[in-house]
Amino acid sequence: MTAGYDPHAFEPFAVTVDLAVFTVRAGALHVLLIRRGQEPYAGTWALPGGFVLPRESAETAARRELAEETGLAPDVVAALHLEQLRTYSDPDRDPRMRVVSVAFTALVPDMPEPAAGGGGDADRARWVPVGEAAAPGADPGPGSDPGVGSGLAFDHAVILADARERVGSKLEYTCLASAFCPPEFTLGELQAVYETVWDTALDRPNFRRKVLATPGFVEAVPGAARLTGGRGKPAALYRPGPATTLHPPLLRPSEGPTR
Amino acid sequence: MTAGYDPHAFEPFAVTVDLAVFTVRAGALHVLLIRRGQEPYAGTWALPGGFVLPRESAETAARRELAEETGLAPDVVAALHLEQLRTYSDPDRDPRMRVVSVAFTALVPDMPEPAAGGGGDADRARWVPVGEAAAPGADPGPGSDPGVGSGLAFDHAVILADARERVGSKLEYTCLASAFCPPEFTLGELQAVYETVWDTALDRPNFRRKVLATPGFVEAVPGAARLTGGRGKPAALYRPGPATTLHPPLLRPSEGPTR
DNA sequence: TCAAAAGTGTTGTGTATACACCCATGT
DNA sequence: ACATGGGTGTATACACAACACTTTTGA
Numbered sequence: 207m208t209a210g211y212d213p214h215a216f217e218p219f220a221v222t223v224d225l226a227v228f229t230v231r232a233g234a235l236h237v238l239l240i241r242r243g244q245e246p247y248a249g250t251w252a253l254p255g256g257f258v259l260p261r262e263s264a265e266t267a268a269r270r271e272l273a274e275e276t277g278l279a280p281d282v283v284a285a286l287h288l289e290q291l292r293t294y295s296d297p298d299r300d301p302r303m304r305v306v307s308v309a310f311t312a313l314v315p316d317m318p319e320p321a322a323g324g325g326g327d328a329d330r331a332r333w334v335p336v337g338e339a340a341a342p343g344a345d346p347g348p349g350s351d352p353g354v355g356s357g358l359a360f361d362h363a364v365i366l367a368d369a370r371e372r373v374g375s376k377l378e379y380t381c382l383a384s385a386f387c388p389p390e391f392t393l394g395e396l397q398a399v400y401e402t403v404w405d406t407a408l409d410r411p412n413f414r415r416k417v418l419a420t421p422g423f424v425e426a427v428p429g430a431a432r433l434t435g436g437r438g439k440p441a442a443l444y445r446p447g448p449a450t451t452l453h454p455p456l457l458r459p460s461e462g463p464t465r
Numbered sequence: 466m467t468a469g470y471d472p473h474a475f476e477p478f479a480v481t482v483d484l485a486v487f488t489v490r491a492g493a494l495h496v497l498l499i500r501r502g503q504e505p506y507a508g509t510w511a512l513p514g515g516f517v518l519p520r521e522s523a524e525t526a527a528r529r530e531l532a533e534e535t536g537l538a539p540d541v542v543a544a545l546h547l548e549q550l551r552t553y554s555d556p557d558r559d560p561r562m563r564v565v566s567v568a569f570t571a572l573v574p575d576m577p578e579p580a581a582g583g584g585g586d587a588d589r590a591r592w593v594p595v596g597e598a599a600a601p602g603a604d605p606g607p608g609s610d611p612g613v614g615s616g617l618a619f620d621h622a623v624i625l626a627d628a629r630e631r632v633g634s635k636l637e638y639t640c641l642a643s644a645f646c647p648p649e650f651t652l653g654e655l656q657a658v659y660e661t662v663w664d665t666a667l668d669r670p671n672f673r674r675k676v677l678a679t680p681g682f683v684e685a686v687p688g689a690a691r692l693t694g695g696r697g698k699p700a701a702l703y704r705p706g707p708a709t710t711l712h713p714p715l716l717r718p719s720e721g722p723t724r
Numbered sequence: 725t726c727a728a729a730a731g732t733g734t735t736g737t738g739t740a741t742a743c744a745c746c747c748a749t750g751t
Numbered sequence: 752a753c754a755t756g757g758g759t760g761t762a763t764a765c766a767c768a769a770c771a772c773t774t775t776t777g778a
Contacts, residue, residue, distance in 0.1 A: 218477035219517070221554070221565050258478070260563060264554040293552045293567045295480070295523040304519060306480050306565070308552045394729075412768065414731075419766095438729025439775040454766080457713070653756070671741065673758075678739095697756030698748040713739085731774070740765080747758070 223268045224255035226369035227312040236333040247359035264308040287385045313385035379455040384446040392441035404458045422449025482527045483514035485628035486571040495592040506618035523567040572644035638714040643705040651700035663717045681708025
C-alpha cells in the first residue's frame with residue numbers, strides 16, 4: 207500500500223483524527239459509526255475520521271471530518287463541543303503503515319435524522335447504541351444490521367471505551383450535560399441525560415436543587431413551558447448558562463463508597 | 466475521501482513527544498528544561514523531547530527520551546508516573562516542517578542532583594522553578610542563567626501552562642501527590658506538596674484526617690519515624706497506598722465559591 | 725377521578741472547616 | 752524554658768440523601 211511513496215527519506219507517519227461522537231437517543235447513549243468501504247476492515251464499523259491535511263491542525267481536521275460525515279451545517283459544527291481525548295500511537299494499530307491518530311470526543315443533541323440525506327460519507331453513517339458497539343462478538347437480536355457488535359475496526363473499541371469513560375467523568379464536574387440537549391430543555395430532560403450516561407436513577411428533587419443552586423449552569427427561559435409528551439404538568443424551560451465547571455461536583459451515586 | 470488511504474494525498478508528518486517533568490524542590494514547583502543546541506531557538510530553553518522512532522509508541526518514546534535526558538536508571542524511568550497531556554498540532558508550531566507533538570506530564574520526587582553526570586543530553590538539562598519558566602521576558606534576579614524567563618521555544622510555554630494546570634487538578638481527585646515524595650514520607654511532606662503545587666496553605670489537622678480517612682491513599686510504615694530536620698517531634702512515615710483515585714476529592718480552597 | 729410528571733418542603737446524617745489544645749524533640 | 756513541628760479533639764456550618772407532599776396537565 208505504501209508503494210509509490212518515496213522510500214529514501216525517513217519513514218513517514220500519517221496523522222489522522224478519530225471521532226467519538228455521542229448523543230442521547232431514546233434513553234440510550236449512542237455513538238456515530240461508519241461502515242468501512244475499503245480494506246482493511248472493509249464492511250466493519252469504525253469511528254468516523256480521516257487524515258489531517260497539511261495545513262490543518264487536528265482540531266480543524268476533526269471539525270471538517272465531522273461536517274463531512276454527518277452532513278451538518280458548518281456553523282452548527284463550528285459551535286459543537288469538541289474535545290481532545292488522547293492520541294493513539296501503537297506502531298501496529300494500522301496493518302499497512304504507521305498511523306498516529308488524535309482522538310476527539312464530541313457531544314451533540316439528538317438529531318431528527320442523524321446521518322441521512324447529505325452527500326459525502328453521511329449515508330454510510332449510523333447511530334449505534336454504545337452497548338451494542340462496545341460488545342465484541344455479541345450481536346444483539348435479529349433486527350440489527352450485521353457487523354455491529356462484531357467488533358470495531360483498528361483499535362476503535364479501545365478509543366470508544368476511553369471516550370465513554372471520559373464522558374461519564376465529564377458530567378460529574380462540568381456543565382457539559384446540556385450539550386446533549388436541544389437549545390431549550392427541561393430539567394427532566396437534563397436529568398435523563400445524566401441517568402442515561404451513568405445508567406443510574408437520580409432523585410429528582412435533589413437533582414433539581416443541585417442544578418439550580420449551581421450559578422450559571424442553567425438559565426430559566428422567562429415565560430416558557432413545554433408539555434412533556436402530553437402527560438403531566440408542563441415543565442419550565444432552561445438554556446445552558448455561562449458556567450463550564452461544577453463546584454462542587456455532581457458525583458454519580460455508584461462511585462465513591464465514602465465509607 | 467475520508468476512508469481512502471491514498472499515500473499521495475498527504476505530506477509526511479514528523480511526530481515528536483514533549484515532556485513536562487515536574488518535581489518539588491525547596492518549596493517550589495520545578496520543571497525540567499533543556500537548553501537547545503540547534504536552530505531553531507538555539508540557546509533558548511525548551512521542554513525535553515524528541516522524535517518518535519518508527520517502531521515506537523509515543524509512550525515508549527517518552528520514556529526513552531526521559532531516560533536519555535535525565536540520566537536516570539531505566540528501571541526507575543519505567544516505574545515513573547507518565548501521563549499523556551494532549552497533542553499539539555498547529556501547522557506552524559515548528560518553523561521548519563510539519564511536526565505534531567504528543568505532550569506528556571511526569572511527576573518525580575526531588576532528586577539529589579537532578580540532571581548532572583550522565584552522558585547524552587543530561588548536561589544541558591536543568592530544574593527551573595515554573596514561575597521563572599512561565600514568565601516570558603521577566604528574568605528574575607541576577608543569579609539566574611540568561612535565557613530562562615525569556616520565553617520557551619516553540620509552543621512550549623503553552624504546553625507547560627497546560628501541564629501545570631493538569632497537575633494541579635490531578636492532585637484534587639487522585640493520589641498522585643505521593644509521586645512527588647520519596648518512597649517513604651511524612652504527612653507534613655505530603656502536605657507541603659499540595660501547598661506548593663496549589664500555592665495555598667492547608668489546615669494541618671484537617672489535611673491529616675482527610676488523607677488517613679481515604680482508604681489506600683497512604684499506608685503507615687510500622688515502626689518508623691523520621692526526625693524532620695532536627696526540630697520538632699519525629700513524624701510517622703508512610704508509603705503510597707494502592708488507591709489511585711480520591712473519593713471524595715480533596716478540593717483546593719480557592720476553587721469553588723460554593724455560594 | 726386517576727395517572728403522570730413537575731415542583732416544594734423537611735429532616736436526619738455525614739463531611740468539612742476553624743480553632744483550641746497536647747506531645748515530643750533540639751537549642 | 753521555649754520554639755518548632757507532629758498529632759488529637761471538638762463545635763459549628765454546610766451539603767446531601769431520603770421521602771412526604773402539593774400542583775398541573777391529559778385521558
